């Protein structure tokens with residue numbers, strides 16, 4: 001199987017305790033996998049490790065069959081990874097919605113007009129074009145989440161790491177996110193407590209517990 005993400009005997013501990021251990025996982029090309037588990041089981045930390053935000057792990061992390069053993073090596077793959085954190089507040093790069101959604105395209109050298117058109121298209125496809133000129137920090141938590149998702153999807157990363165993507169969304173926004181994510185053919189790891197959301201999206205579900213990841 002062609003794997004986008006491979007984890008072998010991955011473990012992580014911070015200064016005071018072991019967060020998770022014995023984590024083994026293969027996520028195939030365009031495969032969608034969900035991870036569930038109790039509060040504090042380490043799901044968000046695991047996603048942060050895969051997203052290249054935590055480096056003091058033990059075991060192997062491979063992206064597209066390349067073993068990542070340093071920050072420098074991770075850099076080669078950073079643009080392939082779209083990471084939606086559980087709390088999106090600290091991750092916005094611009095104060096206005098349309099500017100934030102355009103930002104990563106502009107950073108890749110795409111001209112302003114093209115970036116603007118693409119940003120508008122994605123906001124329309126997510127039914128949030130009415131938010132385009134709003135200040136991000138005046139939006140509701142659910143609106144911020146869906147704007148953050150638009151800012152990630154616009155760059156078309158090969159892998160999506162989504163931490164509670166429907167947290168704070170109302171049912172119509174949740175349905176829109178399900179439809180959008182179902183239409184995207186990418187490798188995904190979705191962390192969520194929403195069982196019905198997961199059922200609609202990910203055929204493979206693991207529980208993270210003290211033994212590692214167990215297939216449900």
Ligand SMILES: Nc1ncnc2c1ncn2[C@@H]1O[C@H](COP(=O)(O)OP(=O)(O)OP(=O)(O)O)[C@@H](O)[C@H]1O
Pocket residue numbers: 014019037038039040041042043044045046086
């Ligand atoms: N910045 C941090 N500093 C210290 N401990 C932390 C930090 N972030 C997380 N932890 C601890 O790591 C453990 C795992 O947290 P994590 O957020 O990864 O769990 P989770 O499974 O995502 O939980 P939840 O379902 O509640 O979101 C918890 O015991 C938490 O207290």
